[in-house]
Amino acid sequence: MAIQQLRLLQATDHGGGQSVKTRAGEVLADPGGDYEALHRQLKQRFNARPGKEYGRFSEDIGSHPFQGWLADYLDGRQDFQAFSDRVLSQWQDEIGRAEAEIDSPLVLVHESLADGEVIYLFALEMDPIFQLDSALELHPAHSISLTRLNLAARIEIHDWRGDHGSANYLTLLQGRGTGERGRCFARLVGFQREVDVGQETRTFLEAVESYASQSEPEEAQKVRNRAYEFCNEQEALGEPVPLSALSGYIDDTEPERFANHVAQEQALPPDSVLHPDRRKLRKLVRISGKGNGLSLSFSSDLVNQAVHYDRDRDALVITQVPRSLKEQLQSYLDQGE
Incomplete structure (x- = not known):
């Protein structure tokens, strides 16, 4: 993992007619140390969270300028500081219009991996704590939660801008109970849903059950178990489920058999990629x-x-x-x- 750029951003609205206050940390290039550890844990939480949505940037660039600013940064027309300043300004506007008190520090990260570049935007969850000073007096403070993550977005740069770009390069995590804060975050990144996760989950379950029903009960359950295991592994990596890879995992002696079955029964080509909801796949096991x-x-x-x-x-x-x-x-x- 190599962080190219990272910056912490914060806009605070405490309501009561007060203006939204903003502040930003320094731009950190290849920060290492604690920042790498924090990013690693946030990524793990992001990948492990079920219920993510998959899509693309909204076509309404005027209302959702995030993608334009990101393109300017990637093409060298502005640096990371200018890009992140604009993101913070937009976040300030979004929560200023919201009818709720919002105080969510953001972490904007540009990461370079062996298989491509990724942009992450995390909304940190904060836990209230108390600290003791040298005089043993209590002072209220806040710490970053490493166990909770309810709002985050990931942009796969190659899938977005490559020659054969995917329609699902933007992944959004918007946990239950985020309410107006979640809607502000989705508007900030300009998320537009392209994948019906519920339908893809039903399609996946029907395909596995249809294939498993051709075998004896003991072998059928092995098929279900392996399908569930594969989806768990993909979820941990933050990746969707390619039917061709799943087919080989289910039966390595006939690696194309499952994919061919699905092509016939569900009219899905072997190179299809699905985004099933792991929570609903538990019924397989x-x-x-x-x-x-x-x-x-x-x-x-x-x-x-x-x-x-x-x-x-x-x-x-x-x-x-x-x-x-x-x-x-x-x-x-x-x-x-």
């Missing part, structure tokens, strides 16, 4: 449900082994009861005697 005061979840591998469903009686028989559950049941029954 787990069976769960709740209602009427009951909540159950178990590995699908246990069906007809430790979990047996009697269709005629609509009854579920569980053997090899987990120890903790058994102890709770015994304790409860003992109390009733």
